[in-house]
Amino acid sequence: MHDATRTVHHPAVDEEGYASLTVPTHRASTIVYPDAASFFARRHRGFDGYTYGLHGTPTTRTLEAQLTALHGGVRTVLVPSGQAAVAIVMLSVLLPGDKVLIPDHVYPPVRSFCEEHLAPRGIAYGVYDPLIGADIAGLIDDAVKLVWVESPGSGTMEVQDVPAIVRAAKARGVLVGCDNTWATPLIFKPLAHGADFACEALTKYVGGHSDLLLGSITVADLGLRQMLKETLRGLGVGVSPDECQLALRGIETMALRLAHIGRVSEDFARRIARSPAVERVLHPALPSCPGHEFWRRDMGRSSGVFSIVLKPAPHALLEAALSALAVFAIGASWGGTRSLIAPMAIADDRTVTPWTDDGMVLRISIGLEAEDDLWNDLDALLAALERPAAARVA
Ligand SMILES: *Cc1c(COP(=O)(O)O)cnc(C)c1O
Numbered sequence: 428m429h430d431a432t433r434t435v436h437h438p439a440v441d442e443e444g445y446a447s448l449t450v451p452t453h454r455a456s457t458i459v460y461p462d463a464a465s466f467f468a469r470r471h472r473g474f475d476g477y478t479y480g481l482h483g484t485p486t487t488r489t490l491e492a493q494l495t496a497l498h499g500g501v502r503t504v505l506v507p508s509g510q511a512a513v514a515i516v517m518l519s520v521l522l523p524g525d526k527v528l529i530p531d532h533v534y535p536p537v538r539s540f541c542e543e544h545l546a547p548r549g550i551a552y553g554v555y556d557p558l559i560g561a562d563i564a565g566l567i568d569d570a571v572k573l574v575w576v577e578s579p580g581s582g583t584m585e586v587q588d589v590p591a592i593v594r595a596a597k598a599r600g601v602l603v604g605c606d607n608t609w610a611t612p613l614i615f616k617p618l619a620h621g622a623d624f625a626c627e628a629l630t631k632y633v634g635g636h637s638d639l640l641l642g643s644i645t646v647a648d649l650g651l652r653q654m655l656k657e658t659l660r661g662l663g664v665g666v667s668p669d670e671c672q673l674a675l676r677g678i679e680t681m682a683l684r685l686a687h688i689g690r691v692s693e694d695f696a697r698r699i700a701r702s703p704a705v706e707r708v709l710h711p712a713l714p715s716c717p718g719h720e721f722w723r724r725d726m727g728r729s730s731g732v733f734s735i736v737l738k739p740a741p742h743a744l745l746e747a748a749l750s751a752l753a754v755f756a757i758g759a760s761w762g763g764t765r766s767l768i769a770p771m772a773i774a775d776d777r778t779v780t781p782w783t784d785d786g787m788v789l790r791i792s793i794g795l796e797a798e799d800d801l802w803n804d805l806d807a808l809l810a811a812l813e814r815p816a817a818a819r820v821a
Pocket of ligand 1: 507508509510511534577581606608609628629630631640641642760
């Protein structure tokens with residue numbers, strides 16, 4: 428054998444005794460076959476076998492299996508982002524002439540996808556009041572093939588009556604997909620409540636460190652997995668094992684991180700509610716949050732994201748108070764170790780449930796910093812916003 432050949436043939440090494448607690452990162456495009464017959468027969472391997480790196484390696488399969496177990500499903504499909512998870516479900520289920528129903532508080536890029544991508548291709552969408560519950564039955568006509576839920580909702584945090592919506596959809600043979608990113612499977616398991624697709628932005632709490640983008644779709648039906656994988660194959664979409672390796676590392680600490688930040692977020696939400704600068708607090712664990720009763724019935728525990736509606740304040744004052752934050756970072760993609768705050772313009776995203784508050788909505792995501800440092804930062808922000816209100820009264 429010449430050296431040039433040796434440079435591309437890796438010698439086999441003994442793995443006897445190598446027992447590690449970590450998941451190896453298996454990178455591959457090509458999968459090779461032991462003989463010609465197995466190459467000819469490769470199609471029979473299906474999506475549980477290995478045929479091409481795009482469709483999975485042992486690293487991606489490990490993360491899929493772990494999410495499947497947490498959700499109590501039968502298979503999980505990984506995609507490059509949380510947004511991709513939603514889009515791939517819709518592209519897999521919906522054909523021209525069909526219709527999808529989305530809640531008015533949906534993650535805004537999902538509405539944009541329906542409006543800018545699906546609608547021009549003949550797939551209609553309808554927007555419903557997130558608190559509609561069983562009355563969604565009145566919106567389900569023969570064209571509706573998918574009902575989308577997101578509970579609680581992005582930004583405004585309404586908790587949906589998912590079991591009632593699922594019952595109404597099932598009665599008409601309509602599929603239900605759930606964006607479960609806030610809750611993670613540790614707090615809510617959509618498949619156990621009858622949903623067909625449980626989607627997660629793994630970017631958030633599974634990754635946990637603001638350094639990766641991934642999404643997942645877990646199903647309880649092998650036929651749905653087949654449909655999703657065929658869509659991904661057609662689009663040429665797969666995920667990197669390096670991202671999955673980071674997610675596999677992040678998920679190991681997720682239960683502890685969530686237990687901590689859930690407790691801190693509930694505590695802070697109650698304390699913030701006492702501030703005269705605040706109109707109301709939208710935290711699923713507080714009765715002031717629409718759908719709180721469904722949180723109590725179906726979840727009972729919190730993650731770290733909630734919103735506050737401020738009393739109207741001069742924009743310059745708010746901008747100065749936010750810029751003065753020393754511990755919270757200003758940013759949108761939550762779920763990492765750093766606490767975040769993001770001012771949100773809600774009114775523009777509403778079409779069936781108008782948003783009438785004049786005050787700004789701040790979305791807060793609790794991270795892993797010391798509680799006192801975080802509270803001092805928030806306290807200073809609220810105090811800065813209280814001052815002019817007090818002045819106006821005087
Ligand atoms: C962040 C988020 C997404 C999108 O996840 P990406 O990985 O950033 O695309 C979808 N839904 C919800 C509720 C989110 O918070």
